[in-house]
Amino acid sequence: MAADGLLQQARLLQLASPALPVGAYTYSQGxxxxxxxxxxxxxxxxxxxIADLLAHGIGRYEAPLVFALMTAWTAAEPTTIRRLNDEFLASRETAELRAETAQMGFSLRxxxxxxxxASLNGVGETVETLPEVAFPVVWAGIAAAWKIDPSAALTAYLWAWAENQVMAALKAVPLGQASGQRLLAELGxxxxxxxxxxLNLPESEWSNFTPAFAIACARHETQYSRLFRS
Structure with missing residues (x-):
């Protein structure tokens, strides 16, 4: 593989890393x-x-949204980027979920x-015009600017989400490290x-209809004792 391809892989690992300073580890999403x-x-x-939410929620809404955003960033379509940003913010079922994506988006901005x-200058200029920016919007912008293959980007985005959920389960249930690795192998x-x-889901078929998830997130807002912010 050429050096450029390896650089894109390295950049993708950076984007998907738990070390990305956006505070993802502080959220459990219900x-x-x-x-x-x-x-x-x-x-x-x-x-x-985690598997049900991955398949029926994240996989059918956030993942195709990230692909659509990468396409819009590559084509320099700020109107589409703003529309998808507004729609994603409006889709958050609870105050905690909205605050989560806005905080992570702010940190990534x-x-x-x-x-x-310098390759991120265009991303920076566009997201600075948004009063409130959702995390997937900035993430997709960086991935597009770094010319990361969309299929690889979606795989990494889904993996990072699943890994964060498993890490939350390890702390909250709690589970052992071997359990966590078995879960990640299955989810992977x-x-x-x-x-x-x-990649192939038309926007008319996007859906985040996951009632149990929405209820869990709403109930978390009044949970008496908690480790996480969502």
């Missing part, structure tokens, strides 16, 4: 309440919860400036098909 309520109590139930990478095996489907 998983903590699912543990508190008894819906998640062991490795098997954690796997079912700041990172665009701090990286001092599902991600390629979900990514391919997302």
């Amino acid at each position: 998983l903590e309440w699912a543990v508190e309520s008894g819906l998640i109590r062991d490795e098997a139930s954690a796997g079912r919860w 700041r990172l665009v400036r701090d990286l001092r990478d 095996g599902r991600i390629p098909d979900i990514a391919v489907d997302a």
Whole structure:
């Protein structure tokens, strides 16, 4: 593989890394309440919860949204980028979820400036015009500017989300490290098909209809004792 291709792989690993300074590790997206309520109590139930949300929520809305955003960034279509940003913010079912994506988007927007990478100048200029920017919007902009293959980008985006959920389960259930690796192996095996489907899903068929997830996120807002911010 040519050096340019290897550089894109390295950049993608950077984008998908838990070390990305956006605070993702502080959020559980309702998983903590699912543990508190008894819906998640062991490795098997954690796997079912995360896999269902990956397939029916993240995979059918966030993933195709990221692909559409990468396409818009590549084609320099700021109107589409703004529309998708507004729609994603409006799609957040609870105050915590909206605050989560806005905080992570704000942090990633700041990172665009701090990286001092000339290839990201266009991304920085566009996101600075948005009063509130969602995390996937900035993430997709960086991926497009770094010329990362969309299928690889979606795979990494889904993996990063799944890894964060598993890490939350390890802390909240709690589970052991071996359980976490088994869960990641199982989820990782599902991600390629979900990514391919997302690449081909028309916008008219996008859906984040996951009622149990929405209820868990809403209940988390009044949970008495918690480790996570969502």
